[in-house]
Amino acid sequence: MRLTEVRADAPKSVEEKEVKYPMGQTITQKILAAHCGKDYVEPGELINARLDFMLANDITAPIAIREFERIGAETVFDKDRIALVPDHSTPNKDINSAQLVKAVREFAKKHNITYWFEIGRVGIEHTLLPDEGLVLPGDCVIGADSHTCTYGAVGAFSTGVGSTDLAAAMALGETWFKVPEQMKFIYYGKLPKWVGGKDLILYTIGLIGVDGALYRTMEFTGEAIAELDMAGRFTMCNMAIEAGGKNGIIAPDDKTLEYVKPRAKRGYKVYASDPDAVYKDVVEIDVSKLEPMVSFPHLPENAKPVSEASDVRIDQVVIGSCTNGRIEDLRTAAELLRGRKVHRDVRLIVIPATQEIYLQALKEGLIEIFVEAGGAVSTPTCGPCLGGHMGVLAEGERAVATTNRNFVGRMGHTKSEVYLAGPAVAAASAVLGRIASPEELK
């Protein structure tokens, strides 16, 4: 069997080695094996893995810092491999939040953390870190945030943990994992217009359920994935957790490397799954017949084609979050909102995920389109995605959101409702005042 991975930045003298494995491995297994000093790891095996990068945000870092101090470590294991990203309640929504961010800031200064992102430079963590070239192909990454699985889109193993796990990792530079069972999703056929990464992942979660990939890897493959841009791939890996998955992952291709190369702050390594890798389950999905999808309250698995959702009146539309706050998402929304007006009963809130995306949207005239349509454009923040601030819902209100969770009370009152969709459905719904397909805009 061949070792299929090659070092992207390898000097010519490094040759591919012949290595004997018991059997083929997936990209996830290979990355985990490489980080615990082995050639092969088996699903179910407990390993201690070296970590390339880790992060916490303004909600999870304060507890991580408290636990870090209880561990008694004097310094962090590596000041260049930790990001502290105050993105959830920022710009600080109240005094308590300001106190929490202040404590994180003081920790970052004390330990000289290189990647502390102050407000005004901060973005939503899972968009910011890959865009800054801090999480890279072949990396092993943890974050004290469940959507850390997003970075699988660049071919990294990355997964969410809690604050205490992160505290121990900041001290030791490693953590334990159970090697997950492997699950492969093959998307074939041509993507219809308006069907993107969000629709594929909502459809998939609808198919397997919110615990359909519990403790497992979701490896996304197939011609439709190759066709997707990086934004769509980030969206898919982002929502692996919504099916219970430990990580989502897509093996790097030319598009990945084109995205990664100009940004990378370190060296990286490209892995691919062996043809004879072993999967617990393989799911094949024909994308050519899919419509844009909408997930009804109160679980992401309640996914329906948009055509079955036309009588739902709405009060708010949110376009943003770590799932769909990228420039490509804003372009899609702007394409549909250009020259149109937001329905008079609807509040549209648009949140570019990072400062860089905000600036790009400004230069391309997208912000102007949103404002002229009657939308509110916010500074990068998680804000309404978790019902924190910047667009909390009242009793009985309904929102279409490009976010990733529609749990009870997620965006505000326990009797409010969140419908998950991609940016095209969100924009069309904002114009028509009800859940709508972009095809309905004439």
Place this chain on the structure above:
Amino acid sequence: MIRGMVHRYGSNVDTDVIIPARYLNTTDPKELASHCMEDIDPEFVKRVKPGDIIVAEDNFGCGSSREHAPIAIKESGIACVIANTFARIFYRNALNVGLPILECPDAVEGTRAGDILEVDLESGKISNVTTGKTYTAKPFPPFMQELIRVGGLVNYARSQLSRRTRAT
């Protein structure tokens, strides 16, 4: 030995209902506990007594990675959570903050709200005093037993760290 009354829930109890995001502007366990389960069971905090037990079905603790969730449950007085399955981040967090959890589908099926359970964490034995039935939960893998034995991840990390300092 734990002995307490059961608070019974279904599948996919997520961390947003265990501790809603509007209370995440604090890390104080007491304050978090005062809002525990608020969005799924507003009466929970009034009803719960020290030593009580939460019993739920599939995927307990799904959603966000907030450790505030197991902290709130533990601080509210709950001595143990029994479910068919746990979401993986919640599983790690519960072990790390010292909230005992057990996976035992049979016990879940045979338990109703208000039942009295006795749980022996060491052996994983669960007795339903109300119905007279007994069950055995899946044992933890050895590494996790070790984590629990040393008193959680903070202690484990502390010993790892001192081992390293001694080595250098």
